[in-house]
Amino acid sequence: MVSRVIPVEQFDLVIFGGTGDLARRKILPGLFRRFRAGQMPEGSRVIAAARSEMDDADYRKQMMAAIKEFGGSETKDTESLEAFVQSLHYVAVDARGDGGWSELAQLMRDGVIRAFYFSVGPGLFGDLAERLHQHAIADRDSRIVVEKPFGRDLQSAKALNATLAQHFREDQIYRIDHYLGKETVQNLMAVRFGNALFEPLWNSHYVDHIQITVAETVGVGGRGGYYDKSGAMRDMVQNHLMQLLCLIAMEAPNQFEADAVRDEKLKVIRALQPVDFHHIVRGQYEPGSGGPSYREDVENPRSHTESFVALKAHIANMRWAGVPFYLRTGKRMKGRVSEIAVVFKDIGHSIFEGDEARHRNILAIRLQPNEGMDLQVTIKEPGPGGMRLVDVPLDMTFADALGDEQEVPDAYERLIMDVIRGNQTLFMRGDEVEAAWAWTDPIIEAWEARNDVPKHYDQGTAGPEDAMMLMHRDGRRWREIKG
Numbered sequence: 001m002v003s004r005v006i007p008v009e010q011f012d013l014v015i016f017g018g019t020g021d022l023a024r025r026k027i028l029p030g031l032f033r034r035f036r037a038g039q040m041p042e043g044s045r046v047i048a049a050a051r052s053e054m055d056d057a058d059y060r061k062q063m064m065a066a067i068k069e070f071g072g073s074e075t076k077d078t079e080s081l082e083a084f085v086q087s088l089h090y091v092a093v094d095a096r097g098d099g100g101w102s103e104l105a106q107l108m109r110d111g112v113i114r115a116f117y118f119s120v121g122p123g124l125f126g127d128l129a130e131r132l133h134q135h136a137i138a139d140r141d142s143r144i145v146v147e148k149p150f151g152r153d154l155q156s157a158k159a160l161n162a163t164l165a166q167h168f169r170e171d172q173i174y175r176i177d178h179y180l181g182k183e184t185v186q187n188l189m190a191v192r193f194g195n196a197l198f199e200p201l202w203n204s205h206y207v208d209h210i211q212i213t214v215a216e217t218v219g220v221g222g223r224g225g226y227y228d229k230s231g232a233m234r235d236m237v238q239n240h241l242m243q244l245l246c247l248i249a250m251e252a253p254n255q256f257e258a259d260a261v262r263d264e265k266l267k268v269i270r271a272l273q274p275v276d277f278h279h280i281v282r283g284q285y286e287p288g289s290g291g292p293s294y295r296e297d298v299e300n301p302r303s304h305t306e307s308f309v310a311l312k313a314h315i316a317n318m319r320w321a322g323v324p325f326y327l328r329t330g331k332r333m334k335g336r337v338s339e340i341a342v343v344f345k346d347i348g349h350s351i352f353e354g355d356e357a358r359h360r361n362i363l364a365i366r367l368q369p370n371e372g373m374d375l376q377v378t379i380k381e382p383g384p385g386g387m388r389l390v391d392v393p394l395d396m397t398f399a400d401a402l403g404d405e406q407e408v409p410d411a412y413e414r415l416i417m418d419v420i421r422g423n424q425t426l427f428m429r430g431d432e433v434e435a436a437w438a439w440t441d442p443i444i445e446a447w448e449a450r451n452d453v454p455k456h457y458d459q460g461t462a463g464p465e466d467a468m469m470l471m472h473r474d475g476r477r478w479r480e481i482k483g
Contacts, residue, residue: 008113008420010041011044011114012044013044013046016118018059022119027416028067031046031084031416034417035083045088047104048088050090051095054090060086064081064085067084095124096124101134102135104135108137114138114141114142114143115144122150126160126164129144129163132144143422146164146176148239152229153437174427180243180411181410181418184366185426201344208476209323210324210326211326211478212244213341216330216331216332219285219292219297220298221297227298230305231305231306233440237327244367246269248340262424267317269435275312279470280309280443281309281310282455283308283457284306285330285457285459286459289460290459304452305454309330311443312324313326326471326476330457332460339364339479343476346360361378375393
């Protein structure tokens with residue numbers, strides 16, 4: 001199978017924080033893969049900007065090593081890798097001062113798309129925006145890419161949006177959430193809105209409940225300082241899980257266009273009901289074979305920050321009335337999995353008796369690992385001995401379905417190319433971010449007001465026992481997290 005390559009215009013992409021971990025692990029390896037796919041027109045350039053003093057040759061040497069380490073099998077194409085590295089440039093800048101900005105301005109060219117990736121902490125967003133404007137580096141057609149966190153609450157999110165709005169229009173701002181760049185997330189919209197099979201069933205008449213799980217086997221690692229001030233609710237639920245919930249629950253937009261899609265996502269967030277205190281479980285991992293405890297990882301023996309959250313949410317609209325959405329995310333868990341499971345209701349009347357009557361259809365959408373989806377259906381178990389029913393998956397793993405030659409693009413490389421094309425469909429709008437914080441803030445404030453203490457859970461498990469009870473009380477159970 002040969003992929004269809006959609007060309008883009010020639011561009012200059014400036015990466016602030018161009019020596020950082022994100023640039024080394026994701027941005028530059030992803031751009032190299034797009035280079036090999038023919039989606040970087042000849043003459044396009046990547047300009048890294050950071051504090052360290054070095055020249056182009058030093059930077060190219062460093063990034064050559066990084067791309068070889070993180071770029072996958074395609075780095076064996078040494079000729080293409082060498083050609084790509086020659087498109088890299090470097091300039092040392094002071095984000096809060098004047099150093100280096102004149103040199104950066106001189107590097108920029110007229111007649112090409114200018115994009116600026118803020119791969120830095122949000123505390124520098126305002127400084128970068130101001131200096132791009134002050135030195136006339138950004139023009140009316142320029143785009144800026146900003147990484148999460150988009151604030152730490154509603155007030156700070158509004159302030160951040162206001163800061164960026166001083167120098168950039170909303171249609172120039174690309175708030176990136178890499179989960180939205182995953183092939184499976186986009187296929188979710190294709191499955192829902194492109195197939196007569198599913199859309200008529202996508203409502204409270206046929207869906208019993210929906211589970212969204214993002215489980216990680218790693219701890220907080222070197223992010224302890226940031227994470228202990230954030231926690232799983234701010235770090236994962238407010239953005240990643242919220243976006244997945246919106247895509248699974250939204251109404252069909254009138255067309256597949258950025259603002260039409262984002263309008264429907266915003267309606268979902270605004271329709272979310274406040275979460276009952278008894279419908280939330282917070283957790284914190286204990287020491288185990290996987291490593292030290294959360295408190296040891298963040299070097300804070302009295303920390304009450306959660307590394308795990310499970311909650312039950314409801315959407316107050318006609319489509320989803322009475323359908324619970326169960327969200328779960330945590331660190332140091334049994335396995336690494338990101339999954340959306342749409343669990344359909346039992347059939348109205350079963351002609352089978354006993355255990356043979358208890359079977360449900362489940363559509364499972366896997367974001368990681370092994371991106372794909374499967375539909376669990378009930379069939380007769382082969383062989384003699386009567387009518388014995390068994391659940392089997394109709395599996396579509398992308399790597400199997402598309403073949404080895406059709407490599408699924410990384411989320412970052414897809415999203416960066418959308419920035420260059422000017423396509424904001426998979427990026428969050430400012431009012432989306434603020435609406436998500438408006439729903440999340442009361443939950444966090446209630447925890448703080450009660451001085452709530454997270455439940456402890458063992459590493460390598462599915463989280464605290466209370467999270468299991470959240471489902472069991474409703475006569476349901478979480479899908480298994482496989483190690």
